[in-house]
Amino acid sequence: MFKLLEGPQTLGRGRMFWACFLVVLAGALAYPLFADSYDVGNFAYFLIWIFMALGLCLMWGYGGMLSFGQTLFFGIAGYGYGVLAINMGGGTATIAALVLSVVLAMMAAGILGYFMIWGGINGIFFGIVTLSATLVLAFFLGQTAGPEWHIGPARLNGFNGMKGMDPLTVGDFYIEGSALYYVMVALIVIVYLALRMLVNSGIGNVIVATRENPQRAEMLGYDVRKYQLLTFVIGSGLAGLSGALYTSWGQFITPSSIGLPAAAMPIVWVAFSGRSDLTATLIGSFLLLFGFQTITVYSQQAALVLMGALLLATVMLAPQGFVLGIGKLVADWLRGRRRGDGDVVAEAGRLQSEES
Amino acid sequence: MALVEVKGVSKRFGGLTAVSGVDLTVNAGEIHCLIGPNGAGKSTLFKLIVGLYPPTEGSILFDTVDITKERPYARVQRGMSIKMQAPSVFKELPVRQNIQTALQERLSGAERIAEEDRLLTLFNLAPDSDKLAGALSHGQQQWLEIGMALALKPQLLLLDEPTAGMSPEETFKTGELIKSFNAEGMTVLVVEHDMAFVRQVAQRVTVLHLGKIFARGDLESILQDEKVAEIYLGKTHAH
Amino acid sequence: MSAEVFSVFYQFADVFAFLILSAAGLAIVFGMMGVINMAHGEFIMCGAYVTVGLVNLGVPLPIAQILAAVTAGLIGVLVEFLVVRRFYKRPLDSLLATWGLSLIVTQSMLLIVGSAVRGIGTPEGSFAVGGYTFSTYRLVLFGCAVAVLAGLYVIFMKTRFGVIARATMQNAAMAKALGARTGRIYAISFGIGTGLAGLCGALYAPTMTLIPTMGATFVVESFVTVVIGGANVLLGTAPAAVFLAMIRMALNASYGQIIGQIGMLVAVILIIRVLPEGLSSVLVRRGR
Numbered sequence: 034m035f036k037l038l039e040g041p042q043t044l045g046r047g048r049m050f051w052a053c054f055l056v057v058l059a060g061a062l063a064y065p066l067f068a069d070s071y072d073v074g075n076f077a078y079f080l081i082w083i084f085m086a087l088g089l090c091l092m093w094g095y096g097g098m099l100s101f102g103q104t105l106f107f108g109i110a111g112y113g114y115g116v117l118a119i120n121m122g123g124g125t126a127t128i129a130a131l132v133l134s135v136v137l138a139m140m141a142a143g144i145l146g147y148f149m150i151w152g153g154i155n156g157i158f159f160g161i162v163t164l165s166a167t168l169v170l171a172f173f174l175g176q177t178a179g180p181e182w183h184i185g186p187a188r189l190n191g192f193n194g195m196k197g198m199d200p201l202t203v204g205d206f207y208i209e210g211s212a213l214y215y216v217m218v219a220l221i222v223i224v225y226l227a228l229r230m231l232v233n234s235g236i237g238n239v240i241v242a243t244r245e246n247p248q249r250a251e252m253l254g255y256d257v258r259k260y261q262l263l264t265f266v267i268g269s270g271l272a273g274l275s276g277a278l279y280t281s282w283g284q285f286i287t288p289s290s291i292g293l294p295a296a297a298m299p300i301v302w303v304a305f306s307g308r309s310d311l312t313a314t315l316i317g318s319f320l321l322l323f324g325f326q327t328i329t330v331y332s333q334q335a336a337l338v339l340m341g342a343l344l345l346a347t348v349m350l351a352p353q354g355f356v357l358g359i360g361k362l363v364a365d366w367l368r369g370r371r372r373g374d375g376d377v378v379a380e381a382g383r384l385q386s387e388e389s
Numbered sequence: 390m391a392l393v394e395v396k397g398v399s400k401r402f403g404g405l406t407a408v409s410g411v412d413l414t415v416n417a418g419e420i421h422c423l424i425g426p427n428g429a430g431k432s433t434l435f436k437l438i439v440g441l442y443p444p445t446e447g448s449i450l451f452d453t454v455d456i457t458k459e460r461p462y463a464r465v466q467r468g469m470s471i472k473m474q475a476p477s478v479f480k481e482l483p484v485r486q487n488i489q490t491a492l493q494e495r496l497s498g499a500e501r502i503a504e505e506d507r508l509l510t511l512f513n514l515a516p517d518s519d520k521l522a523g524a525l526s527h528g529q530q531q532w533l534e535i536g537m538a539l540a541l542k543p544q545l546l547l548l549d550e551p552t553a554g555m556s557p558e559e560t561f562k563t564g565e566l567i568k569s570f571n572a573e574g575m576t577v578l579v580v581e582h583d584m585a586f587v588r589q590v591a592q593r594v595t596v597l598h599l600g601k602i603f604a605r606g607d608l609e610s611i612l613q614d615e616k617v618a619e620i621y622l623g624k625t626h627a628h
Numbered sequence: 629m630s631a632e633v634f635s636v637f638y639q640f641a642d643v644f645a646f647l648i649l650s651a652a653g654l655a656i657v658f659g660m661m662g663v664i665n666m667a668h669g670e671f672i673m674c675g676a677y678v679t680v681g682l683v684n685l686g687v688p689l690p691i692a693q694i695l696a697a698v699t700a701g702l703i704g705v706l707v708e709f710l711v712v713r714r715f716y717k718r719p720l721d722s723l724l725a726t727w728g729l730s731l732i733v734t735q736s737m738l739l740i741v742g743s744a745v746r747g748i749g750t751p752e753g754s755f756a757v758g759g760y761t762f763s764t765y766r767l768v769l770f771g772c773a774v775a776v777l778a779g780l781y782v783i784f785m786k787t788r789f790g791v792i793a794r795a796t797m798q799n800a801a802m803a804k805a806l807g808a809r810t811g812r813i814y815a816i817s818f819g820i821g822t823g824l825a826g827l828c829g830a831l832y833a834p835t836m837t838l839i840p841t842m843g844a845t846f847v848v849e850s851f852v853t854v855v856i857g858g859a860n861v862l863l864g865t866a867p868a869a870v871f872l873a874m875i876r877m878a879l880n881a882s883y884g885q886i887i888g889q890i891g892m893l894v895a896v897i898l899i900i901r902v903l904p905e906g907l908s909s910v911l912v913r914r915g916r
Contacts, residue, residue: 041482041483041486148897148900148901149900152901154900156719156720157662157663157664157720158855158900160664160720160723161664161851161854161855162896162900165852165896166893166897168844168847169848169890169893172848172886173886176886235494238486238489238490238493239490241481241482242479242482242490245480245482246477246478246479246480248461248473248477249477249479249537251460251462252461252462252465252470252471253465253490253491253494254462254465254466254494254541256460292844293844294731294734297727300724300727301728334735334736334739335735335739337731338731338732338735338739340731341727341728341730341731341732342728343728344724344725344727344728344731345725345728345732346728348715348718348721348728349714352718352721
């Protein structure tokens with residue numbers, strides 16, 4: 034099963050790649066030992082959004098479904114976590130609230146996805162229908178300021194946002210600071226490796242085949258709608274995971290993390306990084322989140338102008354993504370240097386793909 | 390025994406009737422060619438059998454089951470396999486992965502890899518197995534797609550102009566391959582207008598003209614039918 | 629009794645005008661080029677700001693509104709030339725590029741102009757039917773929506789440009805081979821689309837608070853109208869607006885604006901299950 038970690042659908046294979054992976058992981062694990070807890074908390078904050086980026090990468094890069102509305106599912110799970118955590122009374126129940134809120138986001142994706150995919154909506158309409166749904170949710174939540182808008186004791190609170198839920202808790206122990214950071218790192222490693230295995234599996238073959246040529250895929254006996262729905266539900270579930278973790282991190286969520294311009298952010302991260310590869314998305318999204326947060330401290334508008342400019346520059350100059358492009362250049366350069374020893378590397382690459 | 394039965398099928402697009410009241414039977418184990426001049430409705434009939442269009446009226450049976458309302462994937466799962474007219478492969482994926490996607494439901498592990506190798510060799514694609522399918526020549530893409538269709542090990546192989554864009558040598562080789570699959574028990578329905586190819590492979594022939602069945606019979610009787618020759622030479626435009 | 633009937637018509641006209649005015653520009657661009665202009669809301673915002681700016685300088689409102697629409701149209705031609713033109717073969721990328729533009733424009737406006745600008749107030753004037761009072765300006769908006777549809781009908785069905793534009797829409801390569809300057813037609817069409825967006829902003833400027841993010845108020849309505857309407861403005865967008873306006877009006881009246889919007893979205897999602905290519909595919913097919 035672990036041989037699915039490598040395959041034609043993912044860049045990066047062999048000892049060199051996994052050695053780098055382990056070095057980065059070791060660095061990430063050691064980081065809290067050297068940094069103060071405020072910085073660790075901030076770092077955990079960037080990591081929250083990685084799940085949404087990886088989910089969109091799966092849907093867009095692998096499945097060919099460009100959803101503009103991933104913050105819809107982020108919001109459903111984010112508010113879902115708040116409502117559930119408040120209603121179930123905190124403590125270890127928050128873990129259940131996290132799981133249930135992600136399930137809720139996946140169910141919403143299942144319903145919306147059913148109507149769109151079975152209705153044959155694809156291409157640009159897939160984007161604008163998902164974005165419409167997202168904006169309507171944001172408008173709706175913005176108008177819930179009155180006291181009549183509550184679910185149990187949980188007040189939705191309009192633009193001011195919902196607050197008062199517990200963070201993730203096990204028994205009496207609040208998962209905050211370094212502990213939350215380690216939970217995030219563990220979740221990212223699990224999700225990243227699981228997605229690599231998914232896209233290199235038989236299901237992954239069908240997902241990319243459907244992106245390439247849905248009619249041909251159907252004529253190999255696959256009900257491509259089911260595979261598209263599966264991709265959409267998984268990708269949206271990951272957006273939901275980001276949302277639930279976000280609410281638990283700050284114990285607060287507002288409609289502005291759903292509507293414009295928030296909805297554009299996952300698109301910018303994934304487009305800039307390179308939608309066709311999970312590793313490129315992971316690295317690129319992290320870099321952008323780090324840069325964005327650094328600039329936001331001075332001016333949020335300036336940071337958003339920069340994100341818009343990056344999106345425009347990406348489609349005009351490097352439609353496949355900047356991080357992916359640079360990564361490929363580096364890989365070619367390394368390969369070129371080794372070519373002196375004969376075409377061993379290329380040969381090894383071929384053998385590997387035959388084994389898989 | 391009839392494997393495919395098309396009963397009274399018509400297809401209208403707006404005011405245009407592409408196929409009108411067609412009955413067609415493909416018997417198990419035969420190579421059946423569907424021929425006719427341009428615009429006869431061959432491709433429409435093919436798409437109706439495959440399930441890309443719903444018929445306006447009539448019904449289609451496969452192995453005695455009514456499949457008229459089934460989508461293409463369900464028909465494929467019943468034992469059909471399809472090669473479309475224009476090469477239709479997964480262009481951004483490696484050649485081997487194309488074959489693998491077709492095979493993976495039927496075989497796994499070492500067996501699957503052995504079958505991949507066998508098919509790649511059969512169609513002279515082994516040296517290019519790591520290339521992207523879109524980088525292959527037109528003829529190679531046609532073969533790759535036939536390879537994918539065969540990978541499903543179908544009861545019925547449906548081919549829409551499989552030799553379009555192939556050289557005479559390639560066409561001949563394709564014909565021999567089709568005959569060898571048939572010898573192993575596969576039923577084949579081919580839409581074709583290259584008469585040399587039809588002569589090479591056909592056992593039974595149905596001639597379609599202006600959306601209707603014009604003639605049917607074994608290869609010899611069709612070849613000697615003067616009216617068939619006439620419509621091919623363009624003497625008869627309408628009735 | 630007749631006052632009640634008029635009241636229903638008035639509410640319908642209000643929603644219908646909003647849908648047509650916000651969607652017409654988007655629908656033209658989509659119909660001609662198969663592209664959705666994600667900066668549509670920013671062109672609406674542009675129209676509103678130019679109108680208010682000119683009125684504050686002393687220009688009469690109707691003239692300010694026309695100038696605002698022209699300004700948005702000219703900026704649109706420029707944007708088409710500099711950006712959108714490169715992406716006709718990659719429609720999804722054109723959405724991303726225009727979305728990038730939209731982010732740049734909105735956030736720069738927030739940086740430069742700040743959040744709120746003093747509005748100009750809805751033109752006075754009201755009339756009474758039976759026991760109810762109605763705002764005259766709302767009826768003017770409805771009249772403008774009808775005029776926009778009529779104007780588009782004339783441009784696309786009765787002028788030489790319209791004939792060439794429709795030919796380009798059907799088959800761009802063929803039109804080009806026959807000597808149509810498709811590049812110029814695309815630029816003009818894009819300009820008409822953004823000009824209509826500017827007109828929408830100009831017309832609604834007196835009725836709302838001016839903020840740089842105001843475009844977002846219009847985009848949901850414009851998106852869903854185009855999704856339901858499909859590629860044909862006259863045979864798709866207009867009937868779609870009638871249909872959606874009826875749903876919206878009924879829900880608005882009983883449950884309020886936000887439920888009206890949610891209901892409209894739900895209706896759209898249910899409809900795409902049945903008619904993925906939109907209403908115009910049905911109407912055009914019937915028409916043949």
